[in-house]
Amino acid sequence: MIYIELNIKLKKVLDLLKKKPAILAFVTICNSSALAQVDIGYKFGGVTTDVRSNPNFSDKNRISYQLGLYLNLDPLPFLSLQTEVLYTRTRVQNIVAVDGLKTGMKGMGYWSVPLLFQVNPMPFLRIGAGPQWNFHTNRYKYRITDDQQAFKNFMSLALDAEVKVSGSTRLYIRMNKGIERFENISDGKSGKINRWEFGIQRSLMKK
Numbered sequence: 001m002i003y004i005e006l007n008i009k010l011k012k013v014l015d016l017l018k019k020k021p022a023i024l025a026f027v028t029i030c031n032s033s034a035l036a037q038v039d040i041g042y043k044f045g046g047v048t049t050d051v052r053s054n055p056n057f058s059d060k061n062r063i064s065y066q067l068g069l070y071l072n073l074d075p076l077p078f079l080s081l082q083t084e085v086l087y088t089r090t091r092v093q094n095i096v097a098v099d100g101l102k103t104g105m106k107g108m109g110y111w112s113v114p115l116l117f118q119v120n121p122m123p124f125l126r127i128g129a130g131p132q133w134n135f136h137t138n139r140y141k142y143r144i145t146d147d148q149q150a151f152k153n154f155m156s157l158a159l160d161a162e163v164k165v166s167g168s169t170r171l172y173i174r175m176n177k178g179i180e181r182f183e184n185i186s187d188g189k190s191g192k193i194n195r196w197e198f199g200i201q202r203s204l205m206k207k
Contacts, residue, residue, distance in 0.1 A: 039071070040072075040204050040205055041069070043068060046064070047064045049195050052178070054191030056096040057095065057183075062091040064090060066087060068112075070201065078120050080119075082116040083116070084112070087111060090193065091106065092106050092193070106150075110137060116158060124163060125164070129158065131157060131158070136152060154180040156180075157177045162201060167206050169201070172197070173197070174197040178192030178194055
């Protein structure tokens with residue numbers, strides 16, 4: 001009797017999946033995610049930063065550094081998803097005093113969290129793109145009129161390429177284009193930070 005009841009329940013489930021393709025697709029995705037390869041590691045490298053759309057700041061490239069951790073998920077052989085927690089040191093120079101912000105070089109830190117959707121056209125190559133959130137670590141250091149913060153958090157668009165050079169090591173280069181203003185200056189200009197990021201990415205799980 002138990003065997004017959006189990007067969008009847010199984011048949012009902014299969015009939016439901018045939019009638020509901022969306023449910024079948026969801027189950028397939030979940031199953032693929034469960035079998036996906038997970039990679040965790042660290043990365044470090046250099047950064048060049050320049051400011052666009054605000055003439056109060058110098059547009060010259062400023063060199064600094066970044067480091068952090070990454071998590072990569074490979075649900076399919078040709079598709080991967082990567083997120084990171086990066087500390088990125090950023091330097092900008094304002095050449096005009098506005099709203100009480102003195103001229104000079106401003107050293108800032110950002111915690112950056114990208115979400116990259118990557119394709120793998122070749123076994124050694126990943127190409128990805130996605131949003132990146134940049135959270136200011138010392139935004140209270142610089143003040144403008146009425147004791148407001150001079151700088152703030154912002155979002156950027158990351159375009160990324162990674163080349164595998166060994167079982168555990170990849171070289172990366174990323175263009176990070178600011179899509180939100182990074183400053184609170186009230187002169188009608190919307191400054192955006194652009195960054196080139198490059199360096200080494202090493203897995204802690206692969207040899």
